[in-house]
Amino acid sequence: xxxxxxxxxxxxxxxxxxxxxxxxxxxxxxxxxxxxxxxxxxxxxxxxxxxxxxxxxxxxxxxxxxxxxxxxxxxxxxxxxxxxxxxxxxxxxxxxxxxxxxxxxxxxxxxxxxxxxxxxxxxxxxxxxxxxxxxxxxxxxxxxxxxxxxxxxxxxxxxxxxxxxxxxxxxxxxxxxxxxxxxxxxxxxxxxxxxxxxxxxxxxxxxxxxxxxxxxxxxxxxxxxxxxxxxxxxxxxxxxxxxxxxxxxxxxxxxxxxxxxxxxxxxxxxxxxxxxxxxxxxxxxxxxxxxxxxxxxxxxxxxxxxxxxxxxxxxxxxxxxxxxxxxxxxxxxxxxxxxxxxxxxxxxxxxxxxxxxxxxxxxxxxxxxxxxxxxxxxxxxxxxxxxxxxxxxxxxxxxxxxxxxxxxxxxxxxxxxxxxxxxxxxxxxxxxxxxxxxxxxxxxxxxxxxxxxx
Amino acid sequence: xxxxxxxxxxxxxxxxxxxxxxxxxxxxxxxxxxxxxxxxxxxxxxxxxxxxxxxxxxxxxxxxxxxxxxxxxxxxxxxxxxxxxxxxxxx
Ligand SMILES: Cc1cc2nc3c(=O)[nH]c(=O)nc-3n(C[C@H](O)[C@H](O)[C@H](O)COP(=O)(O)OP(=O)(O)OC[C@H]3O[C@@H](n4cnc5c(N)ncnc54)[C@H](O)[C@@H]3O)c2cc1C
Ligand SMILES: [Zn+2]
Numbered sequence: 001x002x003x004x005x006x007x008x009x010x011x012x013x014x015x016x017x018x019x020x021x022x023x024x025x026x027x028x029x030x031x032x033x034x035x036x037x038x039x040x041x042x043x044x045x046x047x048x049x050x051x052x053x054x055x056x057x058x059x060x061x062x063x064x065x066x067x068x069x070x071x072x073x074x075x076x077x078x079x080x081x082x083x084x085x086x087x088x089x090x091x092x093x094x095x096x097x098x099x100x101x102x103x104x105x106x107x108x109x110x111x112x113x114x115x116x117x118x119x120x121x122x123x124x125x126x127x128x129x130x131x132x133x134x135x136x137x138x139x140x141x142x143x144x145x146x147x148x149x150x151x152x153x154x155x156x157x158x159x160x161x162x163x164x165x166x167x168x169x170x171x172x173x174x175x176x177x178x179x180x181x182x183x184x185x186x187x188x189x190x191x192x193x194x195x196x197x198x199x200x201x202x203x204x205x206x207x208x209x210x211x212x213x214x215x216x217x218x219x220x221x222x223x224x225x226x227x228x229x230x231x232x233x234x235x236x237x238x239x240x241x242x243x244x245x246x247x248x249x250x251x252x253x254x255x256x257x258x259x260x261x262x263x264x265x266x267x268x269x270x271x272x273x274x275x276x277x278x279x280x281x282x283x284x285x286x287x288x289x290x291x292x293x294x295x296x297x298x299x300x301x302x303x304x305x306x307x308x309x310x311x312x313x314x315x316x317x318x319x320x321x322x323x324x325x326x327x328x329x330x331x332x333x334x335x336x337x338x339x340x341x342x343x344x345x346x347x348x349x350x351x352x353x354x355x356x357x358x359x360x361x362x363x364x365x366x367x368x369x370x371x372x373x374x375x376x377x378x379x380x381x382x383x384x385x386x387x388x389x390x391x392x393x394x395x396x397x398x399x400x401x402x403x404x405x406x407x408x409x410x411x412x413x414x415x416x417x418x419x420x421x422x423x424x425x426x427x428x429x430x431x432x433x434x435x436x437x438x439x440x441x442x443x444x445x446x447x448x449x450x451x452x453x454x
Numbered sequence: 455x456x457x458x459x460x461x462x463x464x465x466x467x468x469x470x471x472x473x474x475x476x477x478x479x480x481x482x483x484x485x486x487x488x489x490x491x492x493x494x495x496x497x498x499x500x501x502x503x504x505x506x507x508x509x510x511x512x513x514x515x516x517x518x519x520x521x522x523x524x525x526x527x528x529x530x531x532x533x534x535x536x537x538x539x540x541x542x543x544x545x
Contacts, residue, residue, distance in 0.1 A: 292500055
């Protein structure tokens with residue numbers, strides 16, 4: 001059966017028979033008096049000013065609801081991906097009888113733990129086009145969500161310390177340019193101008209030979225993105241259920257019929273797995289084996305100092321990257337821990353290795369103090385590319401395999417998965433990421449652009 | 455980081471080892487179907503809890519061995535050397 005037939009069968013009860021409502025009526029729940037208070041007033045400078053005087057409390061950013069016994073779409077995982085899918089389902093397609101379930105709080109997974117790098121200078125044309133769409137959506141996201149996500153397109157530098165990485169960067173720059181992405185290889189003098197504190201002499205053990213420069217890349221306020229999507233989805237009628245853990249998924253003759261949670265059962269014809277680091281556990285519930293292993297990725301942040309670092313700096317060879325937040329803290333990251341684990345405990349190994357590599361790049365930082373370190377779980381795939389779309393179980397969809405690089409893809413994934421659900425068809429922009437590629441041998445080879453510089 | 459108990463060298467820092475992977479039986483390439491071969495190459499249980507996996511003592515004795523590890527706590531129990539001919543992923 002083709003993906004299209006599968007999902008059209010999956011959608012039938014939603015749109016007609018089971019609920020007894022035509023598809024139109026689902027669309028129309030948006031903004032209609034359902035007895036509930038409509039979501040949010042718009043945030044504005046005037047509102048801020050007014051509440052400053054009146055001391056009126058701010059309304060909660062999203063509301064709590066009772067668990068309904070059925071939804072048209074159940075999204076498992078309240079990270080940027082799950083929330084964006086719900087948001088676009090409601091706002092672009094009028095499908096609002098949707099819930100997002102999270103076993104903990106919204107943003108408790110990778111979405112609240114990442115280092116917030118956004119870029120599109122990938123290596124494969126499929127990857128480049130996909131991430132570029134996300135950058136475009138991010139550029140307009142504050143306005144769309146009426147929530148300041150603080151997207152700062154300050155430029156992104158990937159350093160080359162040897163000839164082979166310089167060659168990969170040239171290759172990436174050419175692929176990027178063909179896709180109309182601002183991306184080019186620059187030399188040490190230009191690097192020095194962008195980041196004066198970098199040691200670009202020939203002294204260091206790993207001299208800087210050049211860099212891939214990507215001006216539209218940058219960082220964002222990751223929590224704000226999560227909260228903004230949650231608020232937007234809530235406003236349109238999506239139910240967000242925190243502390244609601246999926247413990248089982250019901251399947252009957254090859255198709256999904258609902259989920260079991262610690263708060264009760266929900267029937268639903270469509271269940272979306274958007275649980276990143278926990279993706280295998282959810283897919284295993286329906287017997288869909290994933291080409292995924294889960295490894296922790298660690299990061300650290302220093303005490304705040306005066307702004308001096310205007311770009312994101314990544315060094316693949318040194319397994320380190322850094323940026324400075326608007327508050328002045330330096331955010332450091334590295335590559336994933338060398339074996340799979342569901343433990344989010346930080347290690348001394350990591351912070352030692354990190355410190356020595358950072359000092360290779362910027363000796364001037366030797367007196368900086370680390371404020372804290374943490375870890376998040378990453379769902380790694382063999383080709384450093386996501387797995388999105390249909391699975392052999394009807395109505396069970398996946399948006400997983402986000403590894404160390406999935407935050408930047410939140411908007412485009414939400415948009416594409418919502419489109420897939422509404423149309424019963426895989427949109428072209430995610431065709432290359434289907435689970436089938438592991439059967440047909442069409443893996444994507446994004447490692448050269450994704451293993452360190454997330 | 456954690457200590458990995460090499461059956462030959464005793465407990466050593468995990469950074470001396472290479473994680474090889476979940477223990478999976480290699481199907482016979484002459485008779486395996488495409489699905490079996492794909493499963494062997496890519497599909498993993500990736501469990502949360504106890505699992506059996508292969509490790510290689512890269513910076514030590516150079517032997518392959520299996521351990522049972524709890525992927526939540528990283529606690530290790532039951533360790534055994536792989537047969538001499540064992541290579542990556544074989545059981
Ligand atoms: C340290 C670090 C740095 C990173 N840096 C970057 C970066 O710079 N740029 C970038 O693009 N990406 C980065 N990433 C990757 C990025 O964070 C993730 O790919 C992305 O956040 C995944 O989002 P998600 O919504 O799919 O999953 P998550 O945000 O992980 O959300 C999954 C949710 O599922 C919930 N869940 C799990 N099991 C269940 C269950 N049984 N029932 C209900 N809910 C469940 C969890 O509680 C969790 O909230 C980084 C990751 C880490 C850890
Ligand atoms: Zn040994």
